[in-house]
Amino acid sequence: MKENGSSEKELFSFLSSVRSDDLSYDRILSSMCTRPHPVAVRAHMLFIETNLGDPGLFPGTMGLEDELIRMLGSLFHHPDAGGYATSGGTESNIQALRIAKKQKPVARPNVIIPASAHFSFDKACDMLGLEMRSVPLDATYRMNPDTVAETVDSNTVAIVSIVGTTEYGMIDPIRDIAAVAGENGVFFHVDAAFGGLVAPFLEGIPPWDFTVPEVSSISVDPHKMGMSTIPCGALLLRDPGAFGCLNVDTPYLSVKKECTLAGTRPGAPVAGAYAVLQYLGREGLSAIVSGCMENTRRLIEGMEAYGYPRIVTPDVNVATFDCPLTPEGWRISRTRQGHMRTVLMPHVTRDVVESFLCTIGEMNA
Amino acid sequence: MKENGSSEKELFSFLSSVRSDDLSYDRILSSMCTRPHPVAVRAHMLFIETNLGDPGLFPGTMGLEDELIRMLGSLFHHPDAGGYATSGGTESNIQALRIAKKQKPVARPNVIIPASAHFSFDKACDMLGLEMRSVPLDATYRMNPDTVAETVDSNTVAIVSIVGTTEYGMIDPIRDIAAVAGENGVFFHVDAAFGGLVAPFLEGIPPWDFTVPEVSSISVDPHKMGMSTIPCGALLLRDPGAFGCLNVDTPYLSVKKECTLAGTRPGAPVAGAYAVLQYLGREGLSAIVSGCMENTRRLIEGMEAYGYPRIVTPDVNVATFDCPLTPEGWRISRTRQGHMRTVLMPHVTRDVVESFLCTIGEMNA
Numbered sequence: 001m002k003e004n005g006s007s008e009k010e011l012f013s014f015l016s017s018v019r020s021d022d023l024s025y026d027r028i029l030s031s032m033c034t035r036p037h038p039v040a041v042r043a044h045m046l047f048i049e050t051n052l053g054d055p056g057l058f059p060g061t062m063g064l065e066d067e068l069i070r071m072l073g074s075l076f077h078h079p080d081a082g083g084y085a086t087s088g089g090t091e092s093n094i095q096a097l098r099i100a101k102k103q104k105p106v107a108r109p110n111v112i113i114p115a116s117a118h119f120s121f122d123k124a125c126d127m128l129g130l131e132m133r134s135v136p137l138d139a140t141y142r143m144n145p146d147t148v149a150e151t152v153d154s155n156t157v158a159i160v161s162i163v164g165t166t167e168y169g170m171i172d173p174i175r176d177i178a179a180v181a182g183e184n185g186v187f188f189h190v191d192a193a194f195g196g197l198v199a200p201f202l203e204g205i206p207p208w209d210f211t212v213p214e215v216s217s218i219s220v221d222p223h224k225m226g227m228s229t230i231p232c233g234a235l236l237l238r239d240p241g242a243f244g245c246l247n248v249d250t251p252y253l254s255v256k257k258e259c260t261l262a263g264t265r266p267g268a269p270v271a272g273a274y275a276v277l278q279y280l281g282r283e284g285l286s287a288i289v290s291g292c293m294e295n296t297r298r299l300i301e302g303m304e305a306y307g308y309p310r311i312v313t314p315d316v317n318v319a320t321f322d323c324p325l326t327p328e329g330w331r332i333s334r335t336r337q338g339h340m341r342t343v344l345m346p347h348v349t350r351d352v353v354e355s356f357l358c359t360i361g362e363m364n365a
Numbered sequence: 366m367k368e369n370g371s372s373e374k375e376l377f378s379f380l381s382s383v384r385s386d387d388l389s390y391d392r393i394l395s396s397m398c399t400r401p402h403p404v405a406v407r408a409h410m411l412f413i414e415t416n417l418g419d420p421g422l423f424p425g426t427m428g429l430e431d432e433l434i435r436m437l438g439s440l441f442h443h444p445d446a447g448g449y450a451t452s453g454g455t456e457s458n459i460q461a462l463r464i465a466k467k468q469k470p471v472a473r474p475n476v477i478i479p480a481s482a483h484f485s486f487d488k489a490c491d492m493l494g495l496e497m498r499s500v501p502l503d504a505t506y507r508m509n510p511d512t513v514a515e516t517v518d519s520n521t522v523a524i525v526s527i528v529g530t531t532e533y534g535m536i537d538p539i540r541d542i543a544a545v546a547g548e549n550g551v552f553f554h555v556d557a558a559f560g561g562l563v564a565p566f567l568e569g570i571p572p573w574d575f576t577v578p579e580v581s582s583i584s585v586d587p588h589k590m591g592m593s594t595i596p597c598g599a600l601l602l603r604d605p606g607a608f609g610c611l612n613v614d615t616p617y618l619s620v621k622k623e624c625t626l627a628g629t630r631p632g633a634p635v636a637g638a639y640a641v642l643q644y645l646g647r648e649g650l651s652a653i654v655s656g657c658m659e660n661t662r663r664l665i666e667g668m669e670a671y672g673y674p675r676i677v678t679p680d681v682n683v684a685t686f687d688c689p690l691t692p693e694g695w696r697i698s699r700t701r702q703g704h705m706r707t708v709l710m711p712h713v714t715r716d717v718v719e720s721f722l723c724t725i726g727e728m729n730a
Contacts, residue, residue: 001436005646008404012411015636019411021425030619033416033629039373041413046377046384048406051398051595057696060386071366087452087596088629098492120628122613127463129494167617223629230416230631231452231596248487252532252698252706254395263485264398264453264588266595266634271380281370331422333617341617 023331025347029356030333032166032194034345037227039279040272044229050267052085056254061267068222068274072234075200076218078210082240084260085232085270089193090120091261092219092235093160095246097124099217099237100158100187102245109157114143114172116165118191130157141168141312145176152180158187163208164195167335168311169296169318169343171195175206178214187216193233196220198316201282201289205315210238222273225289227346232269288346292317295353296344302357306364308340317344327359388696390712394721395698397531397559399710402592404644405637409594415632417450421619426632433587433639437599440565441583443575447605449625450597450635454558455485456626457584457600458525460611462489464582464602465523465552467610474522479508479537481530483556495522506533506677510541517545523552528573529560532700533676534661534683534708536560540571543579552581558598561585563681566647566654570680575603587638590654592711597634653711657682660718661709667722671729673705682709692724 006014025035036044047061055062065085073081086092101109110131113121117134125132133151138144143161152159159181161172174190181188190208192199197220199208209218218236222228237243246259280288296317300310308323323340326332333341344353371379390400401409412426420427430450438446451457466474475496478486482499490497498516503509508526517524524546526537539555546553555573557564562585564573574583583601587593602608611624645653661682665675673688688705691697698706709718 001439001642002646003648005649006643008644011404011640011644012407015408015411015429015640018425018429019415021428022415022423025414028422030617031416031419031422033419035414039376041410042377043380044413045406045410046380048409048594049390049400050384050387051396054396054398057393057396058387060383063386064380064383074366087627090626090628094492118628119613119615123626126613127459127492221629229413230629230633231627248484248491250484251701252395254696254698261455261488262452262596263455263483264586264595268595269631275376275380277366278371279373279376281367283368284370331619333619336616 026352027329028331029342029348030331031345032224032343033230034227034347036229036272037276039275040228043271043275044268047268047271051264052267052270053262053264054253058267061270064274065270068270069234069236071277072220073236076209076236078238080240081210081236081238082243083234083236085234085265087231087262088223088233089118089191089219089221090123092193092233093120093191094124094127095235095261096189096217096219097128097130097158099242099245100189101128101130103187104157106155106157108155110155111158111160112148112151112156113160114162116141116143116162116167116170117160118166118193121160141165141170143172143177145173145180148177149180152184152186156184156186158189160189160191163190163192163199164316166194167341168320169314169316170312171199171205171208171315174208174215175212178212182214188214190215190218193219193221194224195316197222197225197285198289201286222276223269226273227276228273229269232273292344292346295348295350298350299342299344299353299357303360306360311339318342319344325360325363327356327363330356330359391717392694393696394707394713395696396710397589397708398595399592399712401594401637402641404640405593408636408640409633412633412636416629417632417635418627418629419618423632426635429639430635433635434599434601436642437585438601441574441601443603445605446575446601446603447608448599448601450599450630452596452627453588453598454483454556454584454586455488457558457598458485458556459489459492460600460626461554461582461584462493462495462523464607464610465554466493466495468552469522471520471522473520475520476523476525477513477516477521478525479527481506481508481527481532481535482525483531483558486525506530506535508537508542510538510545513542514545517549517551521549521551523554525554525556528555528557528564529681531559532706533685534679534681535677536564536570536573536680539573539580540577543577547579553579555580555583558584558586559589560681562587562590562650563654566651587641588634591638592641593638594634597638657709657711660713660715663715664707664709664718668725671725676704683707684709690725690728692721692728695721695724
């Protein structure tokens with residue numbers, strides 16, 4: 001650290017040059033994040049000072065968090081769900097498993113997750129001392145309810161399924177897995193960090209949210225398909241009272257107990273998420289999801305025309321291919337099986353898809 | 366959620382009214398957060414799109430995080446400390462205890478914390494299955510090294526001390542407790558979430574940072590006395606390699622492993638923290654700390670003139686009083702012992718202190 005500080009001009013000239021070393025989202029097909037929506041950024045700025053960790057000082061912002069949870073709960077067919085805004089899917093998943101573990105105190109607790117689960121479950125199980133039973137997927141890259149039924153035992157404290165898997169964009173058969181959870185009286189967590197703001201706008205998919213009575217909790221990240229500013233995740237619980245088991249005493253704050261993982265929590269991204277949902281409404285969100293799905297279909301069609309077949313027809317806007325190319329100037333990623341993986345986020349417009357296909361065509365020529 | 370969305374004008378008119386329901390920092394003496402510095406807000410905006418969870422896409426921002434850690438490491442006399450930007454003190458403390466636990470695998474691990482420790486340690490010990498041994502404080506509200514020595518045993522995986530306690534603003538006798546940690550070969554974590562950006566600018570306090578050889582890790586929150594935007598904490602480790610035990614595999618990202626708690630992580634507050642430290646330099650930070658300490662002394666003098674004695678002479682800018690008043694229009698808080706507690710953050714200027722003392726004087730008349 002310098003003794004005398006820098007001038008603001010010098011500092012921001014440096015910061016601008018640093019920022020220009022980052023990639024632009026224009027050519028990123030590997031991320032589940034996207035450029036925040038302009039109304040999210042504007043709302044974020046308006047609430048930049050706020051701290052939800054001491055909500056009595058920020059009753060306005062606290063009301064907005066409640067309203068965000070209510071909007072998400074309504075979208076998931078349970079307006080009275082309990083919930084709070086987390087730092088993202090990892091915190092949401094950790095907290096869901098903490099609750100599940102506390103609800104069923106056994107000596108050697110285990111959790112059943114699909115092989116497609118995000119690596120945040122590795123962290124959660126490591127922290128919480130849970131045996132992680134990862135079950136293999138079926139031929140369509142979805143969790144197999146029969147395998148879950150074979151794996152569950154009296155020490156199983158939670159079953160986890162995914163709505164919108166990170167690698168292949170699949171939605172697990174929630175109702176069938178819910179049945180297994182129900183029969184065994186096990187907490188059932190749905191990780192919809194990505195798909196939670198996609199699935200409600202898709203036609204013809206089976207029920208997956210709180211309409212399925214065995215679903216205990218849902219995580220969803222407004223900072224992914226909700227186009228909010230980072231960090232904004234949310235954890236929703238069917239039974240709001242279930243958060244109580246996480247409470248710690250909070251002397252010297254304006255509230256007496258808190259159940260969140262973080263103490264200080266930013267209100268700005270919560271305002272951002274609220275603003276996007278309110279500004280776009282169901283129709284606006286639906287139009288964005290339709291566009292992303294249309295672009296997903298177009299990319300699959302274009303790649304297959306070049307001889308690179310899809311691995312699976314995805315449920316959400318993630319497309320994977322049997323394609324060894326590394327298209328220069330673009331960021332794609334690879335699944336653990338080595339397949340090319342692309343995420344058709346809102347910043348991946350139709351023009352971007354065509355431009356990407358041009359690159360593939362040139363490499364193919 | 367509405368079907369058709371709102372107009373931007375209508376939305377921001379509503380959001381502005383919500384925001385006006387929040388309290389202004391002008392009359393908040395109960396918080397360890399403050400208004401972010403204007404250069405933090407400007408830098409935050411410049412980096413609003415960035416995600417440190419996938420650093421290969423944001424190499425510029427990643428470099429800034431490294432630089433922030435280096436600046437904090439230098440401030441704590443160990444420029445080569447390992448570290449990363451966390452969501453705040455709670456994540457930093459959880460991660461420090463995770464590392465300590467992994468370094469010493471015992472069947473019934475325990476952690477020794479002072480009774481003054483922040484409630485984040487309740488969360489951390491609950492999550493990690495650690496027995497929390499809270500030791501009583503001495504007459505000056507500091508951790509007693511003798512009590513620590515009596516409490517430590519072969520199952521102790523970590524000892525925690527505080528630099529700038531939440532309730533009374535004290536700095537624990539770090540060297541003496543470090544000696545106990547050293548004799549017993551125990552990981553020693555210093556929670557300097559608040560005091561980490563105060564203590565380096567105080568005259569005549571004993572060594573407390575990495576100059577004390579037994580200090581294993583330090584947490585510090587730039588979003589407190591660093592006047593950065595929320596959320597910005599940091600965890601620093603003497604041995605950068607020690608983070609390795611937290612690594613999980615991260616397929617489909619631009620890096621192969623990560624040790625952080627969160628996945629998606631905002632780059633914006635990291636840029637904010639970097640900007641403040643760089644803009645102010647040591648001299649600027651020192652001037653701000655001097656001002657806060659001067660205001661702390663003035664508040665104590667003023668309160669005592671009205672017959673409300675200090676509970677203890679604080680090491681940092683937190684002042685506590687034997688005073689039953691609830692000054693109207695102000696936010697103060699109460700310690701667990703019922704003492705009036707005030708935090709003299711940068712937004713609590715000399716004028717604010719005098720105005721607060723006026724209110725006390727009027728109530729006293």
